[in-house]
Amino acid sequence: MSVRNLQHLFAPRSVAIIGASARPNSVGATVLRNVIEGGFTGAVYPVNPKYDTLSGLPVYARVSALPAAPDLAIICTPPATVPGLVRQLGEAGTRAAIILTAGLSALHDSQGRTLRQAALDAARPYTLRLLGPNCVGLLVPGIGLNASFAHTGALPGKIAFVSQSGALVTGVLDWAKSRGIGFSKFISLGDSADIDFGDLLDYLASDPHTSAILLYMEDVRHARKFMSAARAAARSKPTLVLKAGRVAEGAKAAASHTGALAGSDDVYDAAIRRAGMLRVLTTEDLFAAVATLAHARPLFGERLVILTNGGGPGVMATDAVVSGKGSMAQLAPDTVARLDAVLPSTWSGANPVDIIGDAPAQRYVDALNIVLQDPQADAILFIHAPTAIVPSADIARAIAPLAKASSRNILACWLGGDAVAEARAIFTEAGIPSFGTPEEAVSAYLQIVQYRRNQNLLMQVPPAACDDAVADGAADPTSARALVRAALAAGRTLLSEPETKAVLAAYGVAVVQTRSTASVEEAMAAACEIGFPVALKILSPDITHKSDMGGVALDLEDADAVRAVAQRMNKRLAELQPQARLEGFSVQQMARRPEAHELIIGVATDPVFGPVILFGQGGIAVEVTADHAVALPPLNVVLARDLISRTRVARLLAGYRNRPPANMDAIIATLMRISHMVADLPELVELDINPLLVDSDGALALDARMRVAIAGQSASTLDRLAIRPYPHELEERIDWQGAPLLLRPIQPEDGPAHVSFFNALSDDDVRYRMFVRVRELNASQLARFTQIDYDREMAFIATRPGPDGVNETLGVARVVCDPDNVAAEFAVTVRSDLKGQGLGRALMEKLIAYCRSRGTREIVGEALPQNTRITKLARKLGFEISKAAEDGSVHMRLPL
The missing domain is CATH 3.40.50.261 (Succinyl-CoA synthetase domains)
Structure with missing residues (x-):
């Protein structure tokens, strides 16, 4: 994500209104009036060749005629003019613009680009940030800025409101004003061509004028960017979401129950929970919840x-x-x-x-x-x-x-x-917090409870591979990958039941013994080898649900029964679906578990958030019972337990009457092994384990199917996951000053140790790191430092057990890459009492190796001229050193 130049959007010293007008009820006239009447004290530059003055202000014919480059430009001219105006503003030195104009995605320029893309291309060389197009604008009441065509202004306050809906922007403004609710920022995203939820969440998380963030969301386009920013924001202040589109549009065509059940809204709900935010269902709930959470004490x-x-x-x-x-x-x-x-x-x-x-x-x-x-x-x-x-x-x-x-x-x-x-x-x-009815009060209490639960999920950063789940040595990922790639090489995307079970078994999932056979005679022989009774199922790539076609038979007691049933299945398939291919039969051992629950565990691939894991009540009526929950991988024990708890069947699993509780450890281990499979197999698109039989003795997969596809080039880097797993593979033990030391990526639970580390720094070291004097880390700064996405940002800490046995942080090296992975900005800090002992160099070498491995082109950094230690270290590591003429700051650059 990038907050670059967003300060010009939210705290401009000057504003240009391009397309300002005197025509009544026009956008240009409305924006000009709102800017003037809002109380903005900076310079205001109307731009329009048709006027000399407007509202007592001189009007400029073109951007090049402006007396100075405006910090912020508001564009309300026809679509065809927008890309050119963006280019002119960039050349002039403007670094933020609001495009109110609609229709840029539907029109094309002479090069065949949409005007939306042409505007982005024009802005990119100047890092000019664009809000919109097709937006209402933004309001910053604290500085009197109403850069919008809304019909009313906003009261000042501490709430930031971000909306994808222009209509909701004006409605909420009116609603909030009538109730005395004020805002720090009020933002209409529009089409989000450049600035999106991720950018704004990252900015607002560190905004001292904002104490809570409210989002009206219709969709997310960049899942990992959104999740990274949302998790950082939710760590520092209440972040609430009103998500539209809760009603399913209908089950999509899918090769599995999971694909049909894991609806878009379920996935959004899972993402919001995992990010530590709170979802509400109405606008009134949105503002009621933020008032409640603002006064909420820690809930234990x-x-x-x-x-x-x-x-x-x-x-x-x-x-x-x-x-x-x-x-x-x-x-x-x-x-x-x-x-x-x-x-x-x-x-x-x-x-x-x-x-x-x-x-x-x-x-x-x-x-x-x-x-x-x-x-x-x-x-x-x-x-x-x-x-x-x-x-x-x-x-x-x-x-x-x-x-x-x-x-x-x-x-x-x-x-x-x-x-x-x-x-x-x-x-x-x-x-x-006070309420008018018992129901309203209870609803507010339950919001506090849910927020606490979501905040707990936010703290979870599991690794890609769950070591505890595969510690028994049952996992054999190599054989699983070979099975998947062999199927793809043969032109198949749907694995047979025996193949799917073999993949599951390779990841340690308990499966019932199953054989794949090509004929009736082979099925009889396999049944004899497995031992009776057996179950017989048809093998056909054209049949999704075998039981619907009479393709499943249970409790077959001898070879003659196998022959008779197989022949009947063959005949029935030919009658009901003659075009379907019959590739043979699967024969499996009958599982005698009369007190077992039938569950479903599956994987689906969401077009936005990537792979998701589904858990719920299984069986042939799984779509009818609709008892399931969805979670984003990777999972650990806490996340797996939360996923289970969100289903109705969880209460049955706890046991009742004379039925003993199900083996929850076995269910959790299965979920974690599936999570490991998702992270490990980029080809995995859909998976169904239905039913998964679970009783007090454990879990056993009876039926399973898997759909795969050729993975993209970046799949091996886990790019398809909305939440990047904790990169366990980057941990490294080194010998430092004759003692072992662990260099590893930072984690959220390092927060207390990071505070202690900060408190152990001298005033000068803090100033060298932050360029200003800071007495203590506030909650948003701590979240920003410890809650990272392990993708475009990485922080390595040097840690060891302290005198009290609790791990202590001795130093940290941090790098933040730009969206295009061209340049990465670094910072390194070592505890003040440990300087000059080689720790900074060890951390920097770790950081440089990491940037090389991810293909970053250069590492850059800035330092105060007094910070001679970092410039000496950078020079030894091969950095080019130069000084800025304006403030004397030192620029460091290492080409990779």
């Missing part, structure tokens, strides 16, 4: 206690918790006893804690204080219905200090209108 559990003065609202809230798959806390016996001592004998005696409608203020305080000390109470929902006995405001004043001081999350529901208005205002002033 999910059990909720409801404290209320009315039984009915408590029951309503409980219903909402249970139906929303939340957890109600079970009060500890000691808590119940203490409540007995302060509450009337008619109190509910359990959760919800109904303290009765005549409760004075002190009863509320006593009950809340006791509940807050219960170890089961991870969060509290306080519900109050107004009474004539005690004013609601008195109750609010009594318990607000206790609620504000608590480390637990406390949400409030003040039922009613005018009677509770003052009480609600008291709680709001204290920073305690």
